[in-house]
Amino acid sequence: MSSDKKIVKQTEAAARIEKWQQEQLKVVFTNGCFDILHAGHVQYLEQAREAGDRLVIGVNTDASVRRLKGEKRPVCSETDRCRVLAALGSVDAVVMFDEDTPLKLIERLQPDVLVKGADWSVDTIVGADSVLARGGEVKTIKFLEGRSTTGVIERIIEAYCRSGSTEDGGD
Template sequence: MSTSEKIRSQDAMKAQVLEWQNQGLKVVFTNGCFDILHLGHIDYLEKARQLGDRLVVGLNADNSVRKLKGENRPVNPENARSRMLAALSFVDGVTVFSEDTPKQLIEQLIPDILVKGSDYSIETIVGADIVLKHGGKVETIDLVSGYSTTNIIEKIKDK
């Protein structure tokens, strides 16, 4: 599958998730800004994919990133961030959402496994209740220490 084929609208991603699930495949979902792709992201996404058969990434739209991270973000626009994520072999699908949280997207996709970093507790993961109600699982993954987009930006500013 080409990189561009992995990037889908929310409706098209819903149809794809249903197709995979009908084939008996376990669909993992995670979300984030993924502004400047770094080792922490790669490690996290690779481990997320290992929890199931397919990995779908919900990507915060540019307006959503600005609300979360400030007016100077994102550094990379959503089309570039989508393409970079889709280029990773362990990412099977990318879809963009504009809301502050991925709750509506999770309600639409109903993944089998919802994943976030271990800096979240299950109780604070948006959409955990939805996935659990549908018989799915919610998992956390330990993050690689010292890697974050904010740290990278600060390091560049200090040069």
Template sequence: MNCANKIQSLDQAIAQVQDWKNQQQKIVFTNGCFDILHLGHVDYLEKARNLGDKLVLGLNTDASVSRLKGSLRPVVSEYARARVMASLAFVDLVVLFGEDTPLRLIEAIEPDILTKGNDYTIQNIVGADFVLARGGQVLTVPLVENYSTTNIINKIKAAY
């Protein structure tokens, strides 16, 4: 599957995930904005993928990033972010979502494992109750210290 084919609509993603489940593949789901890809993102996604067989990434649309992060974000468009994320070997599928949370996407995908960085607790991970109720796992992944898109933006602003 080339990287552009990894970017799928919700209906396509549901069918692909079902196919993987039929092959006894363990599905991991995570989500985020992933604006200005950096080491922290790459490390986190690699660790998330290692928790199962396939990693499905819910990617916030530009409109949802702006609502969450402010009118100056995202820096990188949703199409460009989706292509970059899909180019990563350990990301198997990218699905854009426009809501403020990925709950509807999580309920549609029905992952075996839901994961976020360890800056979250299981109690405040959206979709955790749904995944746990279905017998799945909710796990946090250690993050690389001092890497964030906000820090990168602030460093660029200070330099210029």
């Protein structure tokens, strides 16, 4: 499936998940800002996908990221973040949510497995109660050491400041 077709509205995501579940496919859900995609994200998403047959990612909108991370974030727009995530082979659907937590989205989508990073305990994972109450699973995945969006941003700023550059060299 082309990556453009993986980016869906919440109603379409719910319909796809229902169809997959009718086909006896196990649907995994995770969420995050995914501001600057890095190797830690890729490994995390590949491991999340291994927990089931389909992987759906809930992505915070720009407004939600600003509320959670501050006015200087996100670095990349919600459209760009979704496009990059949708291009990954491990990802089957990408859906945005505007709330500060994905609780409403999780309750609407009703995934079979909810995955978060191991820095969360199951009892603090938003939506865990909902998934467990329906007989689903909640899993945590260890992060790739030394990889974070904040760390990437800090290294970019540090390199920029060291260079004294004011030019936009582009890529």
